[in-house]
Amino acid sequence: QSALTQPASVSGSPGQSITISCTGTSSDVGGYNYVSWYQQHPGKAPKLMIYEVSNRPSGVSNRFSGSKSGDTASLTISGLQAEDEADYYCNSYRSSSTRYVFGTGTKVTVL
Amino acid sequence: EVQLLESGGGLVQPGGSLRLSCAASGFTFNTYAMTWVRQAPGKGLEWVSLIGSTSNTYYADSVKGRFTISRDNSKNTLYLQMNSLRAEDTAVYYCAKGPKGSWDSWGQGTLVTVSS
Numbered sequence: 001q002s003a004l005t006q007p008a009s010v011s012g013s014p015g016q017s018i019t020i021s022c023t024g025t026s027s028d029v030g031g032y033n034y035v036s037w038y039q040q041h042p043g044k045a046p047k048l049m050i051y052e053v054s055n056r057p058s059g060v061s062n063r064f065s066g067s068k069s070g071d072t073a074s075l076t077i078s079g080l081q082a083e084d085e086a087d088y089y090c091n092s093y094r095s096s097s098t099r100y101v102f103g104t105g106t107k108v109t110v111l
Numbered sequence: 112e113v114q115l116l117e118s119g120g121g122l123v124q125p126g127g128s129l130r131l132s133c134a135a136s137g138f139t140f141n142t143y144a145m146t147w148v149r150q151a152p153g154k155g156l157e158w159v160s161l162i163g164s165t166s167n168t169y170y171a172d173s174v175k176g177r178f179t180i181s182r183d184n185s186k187n188t189l190y191l192q193m194n195s196l197r198a199e200d201t202a203v204y205y206c207a208k209g210p211k212g213s214w215d216s217w218g219q220g221t222l223v224t225v226s227s
Contacts (some may be wrong), residue, residue, distance in 0.1 A: 003155070034211045038156070045205055045220060046148075046156065051213035089156050091212045099169045100146075100158040100212055 004029065004090055004103035011109040017078040020106045022090030023071060028101060030071035034093035037066055037075045041086045049088075050075060077108070085110045113137040113216040115206050120221030127196050127225070133189040133206030133218055141184040144210045147191050149202035150220075159204070160191065174200075196225045 050066035090103035207214035
């Protein structure tokens with residue numbers, strides 16, 4: 001039941017763009033377009049930011065975008081803002097008895 | 112407005128049982144898959160279980176055989192029956208709505224502490 005691999009931390013200055021990677025295998029990220037991304041501020045519930053690789057829910061800023069290449073998915077935040085400072089988790093459907101798996105999480109710091 | 116309200120958390124001894132509830136409102140409950148996700152203190156998110164709109168169920172290997180997910184569509188309520196609890200089950204448990212990992216609404220979470 002191994003988690004998807006994300007960098008522990010990513011940082012950037014206001015206005016810059018950053019990208020968070022999420023690496024899995026052909027049994028999860030690489031095999032299905034059911035990759036989603038969640039933002040979590042301290043003490044709060046997660047918030048869906050991207051679903052099905054690259055779709056944004058209503059109300060989510062278009063500064064957030066998602067993509068996938070092979071077994072790695074990515075979340076890009078453009079025009080970084082102070083309010084983007086949070087933890088980010090990817091999630092993927094997996095063809096195993098454990099049907100869904102989260103990434104290890106990435107702490108985004110706005111310098 | 113979609114609302115999900117978890118309850119039932121608390122302190123329980125190792126080997127004990129607890130039932131969590133998630134009261135849903137603001138959407139047609141019986142048409143959506145529902146999920147439980149947990150987060151141990153200071154740790155990342157872990158998917159726990161999912162129940163589809165037709166009550167098909169799925170579990171993480173870490174809870175299979177010990178936890179049971181269910182739903183009562185007449186009460187718009189999701190449940191998680193947790194048996195044989197272990198220290199490593201200590202976490203905030205969230206319920207969430209949506210299919211295929213696209214969980215677009217979450218509750219505020221309920222804390223389960225397994226300790227003697």
